[in-house]
Structure formats: structure tokens, C-alpha cells
Amino acid sequence: MADxxxxxxxxxxxxxxxxxxxxxxxELILKRMQVRNPDLAALVKHAVIxxxxxxxxxxxxxxxxxxxxxxxxxxxxxxxxxxxxxxNATALxxxxxxxxxxxxxxxxxxxxxxxxxxxxxxxxxxxxxxxGVQVSGHLTYFED
Numbered sequence: 001m002a003d004x005x006x007x008x009x010x011x012x013x014x015x016x017x018x019x020x021x022x023x024x025x026x027e028l029i030l031k032r033m034q035v036r037n038p039d040l041a042a043l044v045k046h047a048v049i050x051x052x053x054x055x056x057x058x059x060x061x062x063x064x065x066x067x068x069x070x071x072x073x074x075x076x077x078x079x080x081x082x083x084x085x086x087x088n089a090t091a092l093x094x095x096x097x098x099x100x101x102x103x104x105x106x107x108x109x110x111x112x113x114x115x116x117x118x119x120x121x122x123x124x125x126x127x128x129x130x131x132g133v134q135v136s137g138h139l140t141y142f143e144d
Contacts, residue, residue, distance in 0.1 A: 049075065049137040051129060056086060059139055060125040066143040068125045069115035074137040076104035081133035086126040087119035098135065109140065 051057040060068050068087075075083060077098030083105075085093040096105055107116050119125050129135055 043142040044071070045141055045143070047139045047141065049073070049127060049135065049139060051127060052132055052134045054129050054132045056089070056126040056128050058124055059085075059127050060141060062088075062119075062122055062124040063143050064122055067121055068119040068123075068141055069112075069144055070107075070117040070125070071112070071115055071140045071142065072107050072109040073116070073139040074104060074106045075127075076102065076136055078102070078134040078136075080131070081135060082130040083135060084128040084130075085117050086128055088123040088126065090120070090123075091128075092117045092119070092125075095130065098133075104137065112142070115141075 045060075047060050049059060062068075070085070075096070075098060077083070077100075080100040081098050082095040083098060084091050084095045098104065117125070125139075125141070127135070
């Protein structure tokens, strides 16, 4: 069977592309395709994360009338620390432990219509540290 691309409308009315192919096992394999939309790609922004101060640290400044939608992030701590993403002072995540051994947290790229985190309209995205430990990383987001 030749590869076939199908256009599917999902439950919220968004069009998704699905690739159907035979991997040689006789089974039909369906794989969701990454849609590269140049209009959306132009909206993507990146922020550097580098904080050592306990408390709320500004990752992305507020944008009047817009939400900040997080598509992906990486966090690594130089010591044991708990981090929480916030919309201004309201928690968007639970407290996440970064261990003293240098292990980190990564959230792979999300879809534009299903971001990992979303701030309230007109609020900044903050990263709260429960201790004065260096936390580094990066974040990919867009404003909507």
C-alpha cells in the first residue's frame, strides 16, 4: 500500500493531517503529522531561564490583553529546589522537584491548541523557586 495522507477534523473543529502507511507487517499504521503553519511559527518566542533568587522570578513579562501560552520548557537545578510556574501569583503547575544531582525537567513541544501552561489574560509568567538555588533552562511560548 502506498503512503496516504488523510485530512481529519477533530472534536474541536481543527484540521489534523494523518499519514496512513503499511510498515510491512500487514497492519495499517496511522501517524499524526506535524503541521508546519508559517503564520503560527512566526508567533513562537523563546525565553531564557536563569534564576537563583527564592520567590517569584519573571520568565515572560505580561502583555496587555494577551495570554502567554507555553509550548515547551527545560529546567535544570544546580541543587535541590522546588519550582512552580505561576500566572502572576496563581500556580499553573504543582511544585516540581529538581534534584541536587543535576537531573532536570523537560516538557516536549506541545500543539498550539494544547499548550502545557496558559496564563490569565494580561498576566506575567513567573517561575517560583522555594530556595536560592540556580535554576537554568529555556521556554518556548506564544502570546494569544
